[in-house]
Amino acid sequence: MVAEQSRLETKGVVCTHCDRPIDIPATAMSVNCRHCHRRVIIEDLKIKAYHAVMRLATAGRVEVLKKAHVVAQVRVNDLAVEGEIKGDVIALGHVVVGKKGKITGDVSCRSLAVSAGAKLHGFYRVDPDFMPEPSAVSVEDDEDDECV
Amino acid sequence: MIDKASGTEFTTVIGSDAVFKGELAFEKGVRVDGCIEGKVATKGQLAVSQGGKLQADVQAGNIIVEGQVVGNLSASSRIELRKTARLKGDVKSKTLLVAEGAAFTGHCQVGQDIAGTAGASNAPAGNRIAQKEAMPRK
Ligand SMILES: [Zn+2]
Numbered sequence: 374m375v376a377e378q379s380r381l382e383t384k385g386v387v388c389t390h391c392d393r394p395i396d397i398p399a400t401a402m403s404v405n406c407r408h409c410h411r412r413v414i415i416e417d418l419k420i421k422a423y424h425a426v427m428r429l430a431t432a433g434r435v436e437v438l439k440k441a442h443v444v445a446q447v448r449v450n451d452l453a454v455e456g457e458i459k460g461d462v463i464a465l466g467h468v469v470v471g472k473k474g475k476i477t478g479d480v481s482c483r484s485l486a487v488s489a490g491a492k493l494h495g496f497y498r499v500d501p502d503f504m505p506e507p508s509a510v511s512v513e514d515d516e517d518d519e520c521v
Numbered sequence: 522m523i524d525k526a527s528g529t530e531f532t533t534v535i536g537s538d539a540v541f542k543g544e545l546a547f548e549k550g551v552r553v554d555g556c557i558e559g560k561v562a563t564k565g566q567l568a569v570s571q572g573g574k575l576q577a578d579v580q581a582g583n584i585i586v587e588g589q590v591v592g593n594l595s596a597s598s599r600i601e602l603r604k605t606a607r608l609k610g611d612v613k614s615k616t617l618l619v620a621e622g623a624a625f626t627g628h629c630q631v632g633q634d635i636a637g638t639a640g641a642s643n644a645p646a647g648n649r650i651a652q653k654e655a656m657p658r659k
Contacts, residue, residue: 492632
């Protein structure tokens with residue numbers, strides 16, 4: 374009975390491709406979006422080294438660790454940066470930039486915490502009500518996603 | 522309240538019923554409870570309290586915002602946006618602190634290398650805040 378209940382537990386996330394809300398099993402690491410049918414990564418990622426991809430997307434949390442250098446368009450729920458990011462960032466939740474953190478690119482998020490010593494260059498949109506507009510997904514986006 | 526939290530006594534306070542238009546320059550700290558339109562420059566600390574409104578470009582040593590600002594902020598040391606802050610404009614500073622709940626739209630240039638170009642170049646030492654101070658997190 375307990376096992377059955379936990380299997381049915383769901384949580385709501387926003388699709389990283391079409392920005393529409395989806396309900397997923399609480400323990401899922403990735404799902405297919407029921408709106409755009411693309412694969413949506415849910416798991417939390419830790420980036421430890423140089424990582425260059427077109428797009429780094431997860432409906433979970435991304436940590437860019439001290440020696441990491443990410444070159445990508447970043448689309449996440451929460452983001453913690455101790456290393457470096459080159460690329461635009463969209464976060465539906467909280468972005469924390471540590472004292473050694475560096476972001477070069479535009480950032481949109483709901484809240485931002487920046488430690489003394491961090492370096493930021495770009496256009497910032499910090500809005501507690503921020504939510505990207507649900508969008509149609511272009512075909513070329515399809516295979517660009519990357520996880521670690 | 523800005524006074525207690527920052528530990529700074531402000532030599533100048535723009536009262537809540539005051540509206541200033543034009544260019545204002547101060548030697549030391551100033552707290553804005555009212556409204557300023559134009560340009561503001563101070564070597565010390567500028568604080569915009571919760572009811573304060575600023576439609577101005579600002580150059581200061583430190584800037585603390587709890588109210589509404591439309592304009593570009595440039596600080597030689599630090600800019601702090603508290604949870605009630607609403608800022609539309611560009612930010613240039615050595616250090617930026619943004620509390621959860623604050624809203625901010627604009628270009629951002631933050632880092633130690635910005636220090637030479639941002640804000641009043643020689644803010645009084647009393648108003649400088651240790652760079653190692655940590656950002657309060659949730
Ligand atoms: Zn989708």
